Amino acid sequence: xxxxxxxxxxxxxxxxxxxxxxxxxxxxxxxxxxxxxxxxxxxxxxxxxxxxxxxxxxxxxxxxxxxxxxxxxxxxxxxxxxxxxxxxxxxxxxxxxxxxxxxxxxxxxxxxxxxxxxxxxxxxxxxxxxxxxxxxxxxxxxxxxxxxxxxxxxxxxxxxxxxxxxxxxxxxxxxxxxxxxxxxxxxxxxxxxxxxxxxxxxxxxxxxxxxxxxxxxxxxxxxxxxxxxxxxxxxxxxxxxxxxxxxxxxxxxxxxxxxxxxxxxxxxxxxxxxxxxxxxxxxxxxxxxxxxxxxxxxxxxxxxxxxxxxxxxxxxxxxxxxxxxxxxxxxxxxxxxxxxxxxxxxxxxxxxxxxxxxxxxxxxxxxxxxxxxxxxxxxxxxxxxxx
Numbered sequence: 050x051x052x053x054x055x056x057x058x059x060x061x062x063x064x065x066x067x068x069x070x071x072x073x074x075x076x077x078x079x080x081x082x083x084x085x086x087x088x089x090x091x092x093x094x095x096x097x098x099x100x101x102x103x104x105x106x107x108x109x110x111x112x113x114x115x116x117x118x119x120x121x122x123x124x125x126x127x128x129x130x131x132x133x134x135x136x137x138x139x140x141x142x143x144x145x146x147x148x149x150x151x152x153x154x155x156x157x158x159x160x161x162x163x164x165x166x167x168x169x170x171x172x173x174x175x176x177x178x179x180x181x182x183x184x185x186x187x188x189x190x191x192x193x194x195x196x197x198x199x200x201x202x203x204x205x206x207x208x209x210x211x212x213x214x215x216x217x218x219x220x221x222x223x224x225x226x227x228x229x230x231x232x233x234x235x236x237x238x239x240x241x242x243x244x245x246x247x248x249x250x251x252x253x254x255x256x257x258x259x260x261x262x263x264x265x266x267x268x269x270x271x272x273x274x275x276x277x278x279x280x281x282x283x284x285x286x287x288x289x290x291x292x293x294x295x296x297x298x299x300x301x302x303x304x305x306x307x308x309x310x311x312x313x314x315x316x317x318x319x320x321x322x323x324x325x326x327x328x329x330x331x332x333x334x335x336x337x338x339x340x341x342x343x344x345x346x347x348x349x350x351x352x353x354x355x356x357x358x359x360x361x362x363x364x365x366x367x368x369x370x371x372x373x374x375x376x377x378x379x380x381x382x383x384x385x386x387x388x389x390x391x392x393x394x395x396x397x398x399x400x401x402x403x404x405x406x407x408x409x410x411x412x413x414x415x416x417x418x419x420x421x422x423x424x425x426x427x428x429x430x431x432x433x434x435x436x
Contacts, residue, residue: 076157080114086150087142103145110138110154117161132161264328264364268292295328318356322374329364332371339378348436351411352376352385355419358404359387359430367391369427382417383436388429408432 087107088094094104116131139154272288279285319335326333344352356374363372369391377384405421408430412419417434 076114076118076160079153079157080111083139083142083150083154084111086153087146090146090149092146099145103142106138106141106145109134110142110151113138114154114157117157128161132158135161264298264361265292265295267329267364268295291328298324298328316353318353318374318376321353321356321360322372325360325364325372331364331369333360333374334371335374335376337376337378341378342436344383344436347415348383348434351415351417351434352383352432354411355408355430355432356385356387358408362404362430363387363389363428367428378436379433381435382433385432386429387431388424389427391427 084107087103087110092099092103094100094107096104113131113134117128117135120128120131136155136158139151139158142149142151142154268288268291272285272292275282275285275288322333322335325331360372360374363369367389369389371390373386373388373390375386375388377386408421409419412432412434415434417432419433420429420431422429
């Protein structure tokens with residue numbers, strides 16, 4: 050999709066190209082005028098006398114002009130010799146034919162010279178060239194030095210216009226490059242946002258499945274063992290009923306996750322801890338500290354998902370008798386601490402690390418921190434994010 054800046058540069062480029070197309074034949078046309086003027090002025094080209102010098106200089110002028118046009122887009126080492134010969138031939142022709150139009154050839158030479166000079170070096174070169182031009186013209190025409198200097202100033206103004214036009218073209222090219230770089234940056238930013246969204250969705254699905262399915266699997270495993278060992282055990286219907294409730298809760302959680310992606314209201318941590326205690330039969334206490342305030346959506350989601358993942362890990366990898374969830378509202382941050390009290394499992398599941406990785410990613414994306422370490426009595430997860 051074209052941006053307004055790109056459209057503006059495209060329009061400027063089209064106008065510049067149109068001007069170049071009109072000006073490109075201008076140099077050959079001026080050189081034809083100089084040749085016609087040299088042939089009709091006195092002394093005219095001839096095979097002897099002063100006319101012979103005019104003929105030789107005019108031949109050099111034509112060759113140099115043609116070479117300058119043909120090598121215009123070539124490297125300077127191929128182009129500069131023709132420009133020097135063209136300027137020298139034009140100045141000599143102006144001296145030989147004071148009434149001719151050889152000064153116009155100097156305009157052509159200057160137009161060829163301007164793109165080759167960069168920076169401050171062009172200023173002294175141009176000043177010296179114009180002073181020499183003024184001396185040549187004044188001595189050839191027997192004009193006053195003021196008249197010659199006026200001609201030199203006219204050529205200098207023409208040169209300045211050319212340099213100014215070249216600088217504008219270069220600035221336009223730099224602007225084009227900048228817009229292209231900005232466009233590439235925009236594409237890269239969109240790609241980064243897309244990857245970030247994919248990671249976000251992956252974390253959501255992991256947290257959702259880990260929380261819902263782990264509880265469901267535990268209940269189904271318990272029901273299976275009861276069914277195998279004692280089919281008439283009165284606890285079997287309750288275990289199946291609990292598994293059904295967990296499946297229904299998982300479905301509700303999936304719907305809630307879709308709502309979270311649309312920035313709907315999050316469940317409260319109080320509801321989460323009550324559900325955990327009911328599903329796993331583990332005491333879970335929830336407390337808050339500090340002045341409660343509304344958290345922004347990213348912070349709310351991070352706090353909820355970290356608490357959910359920490360509770361899931363506590364039920365999966367430990368046998369706690371108590372889990373505490375504490376939410377502290379600090380001055381510029383909010384801190385969540387989930388701590389379980391009980392022995393860790395001897396061989397944790399290999400997939401446990403993905404939950405910790407997702408929790409750390411959530412914290413880092415918000416500029417926060419997450420610590421997860423064993424304690425003397427169990428395991429503690431602590432999240433702190435700006436809020």
